[in-house]
Amino acid sequence: SQTIHQWPATLVQPVGSPLSLECTVEGTSNPNLYWYRQAAGRGLQLLFYSVGIGQISSEVPQNLSASRPQDRQFILSSKKLLLSDSGFYLCASVEVARANVLTFGAGSRLTVL
Amino acid sequence: AQSVTQLGSHVSVSEGALVLLRCNYSSSVPPYLFWYVQYPNQGLQLLLKYTSAATLVKGINGFEAEFKKSETSFHLTKPSAHMSDAAEYFCAVTLDNYGQNFVFGPGTRLSVLP
Numbered sequence: 326s327q328t329i330h331q332w333p334a335t336l337v338q339p340v341g342s343p344l345s346l347e348c349t350v351e352g353t354s355n356p357n358l359y360w361y362r363q364a365a366g367r368g369l370q371l372l373f374y375s376v377g378i379g380q381i382s383s384e385v386p387q388n389l390s391a392s393r394p395q396d397r398q399f400i401l402s403s404k405k406l407l408l409s410d411s412g413f414y415l416c417a418s419v420e421v422a423r424a425n426v427l428t429f430g431a432g433s434r435l436t437v438l
Numbered sequence: 439a440q441s442v443t444q445l446g447s448h449v450s451v452s453e454g455a456l457v458l459l460r461c462n463y464s465s466s467v468p469p470y471l472f473w474y475v476q477y478p479n480q481g482l483q484l485l486l487k488y489t490s491a492a493t494l495v496k497g498i499n500g501f502e503a504e505f506k507k508s509e510t511s512f513h514l515t516k517p518s519a520h521m522s523d524a525a526e527y528f529c530a531v532t533l534d535n536y537g538q539n540f541v542f543g544p545g546t547r548l549s550v551l552p
Contacts, residue, residue, distance in 0.1 A: 359540075368544040368545050432480065
């Protein structure tokens with residue numbers, strides 16, 4: 326089965342600074358990859374998903390961008406962070422062999438001050 | 439488009455009592471349904487899934503859920519709550535085989551009282 330690695334696990338950044346969160350997947354090939362955000366006390370918000378290298382779909386207009394430079398690597402970025410970007414960011418992958426089950430990484434907690 | 443509602447953002451039960459977390463969905467075609475659990479500061483972990491086989495689905499940690507098409511429901515139950523069950527629970531639905539359109543409910547926080 327697949328394993329999803331996310332780093333960093335926690336990050337504290339000042340407003341206006343850049344951001345890079347990385348997600349890598351092991352144990353599968355050509356997965357669909359997703360970035361979700363959880364704001365405090367709220368549910369999951371889908372930010373981006375990717376069906377292949379260089380293919381990114383954005384679900385919500387925002388201050389963030391995503392890239393997929395390699396098959397099993399998914400990066401979430403920002404050039405200038407806002408206070409509202411604080412939250413818990415989760416990377417997820419669909420493993421076709423497990424009948425469309427979403428598998429999640431452990432998450433990255435971002436605090437923007 | 440499909441949607442998911444979870445009745446009760448916060449549910450409290452006593453240790454040993456029945457756990458019932460409610461999930462209703464709306465979908466024009468039979469969906470795939472899931473329950474995920476999230477412990478503090480962790481990712482989501484799959485509890486169980488319904489993929490058009492048996493309507494009563496058994497998952498990990500003693501949880502089970504029953505798909506009722508007539509009620510468009512997929513409620514999660516556990517006969518006897520443990521302290522370790524305290525967590526956030528999410529119901530989710532998708533219509534396709536490749537997960538491009540997962541829709542999550544808002545979540546229910548379960549507290550287990552000693």
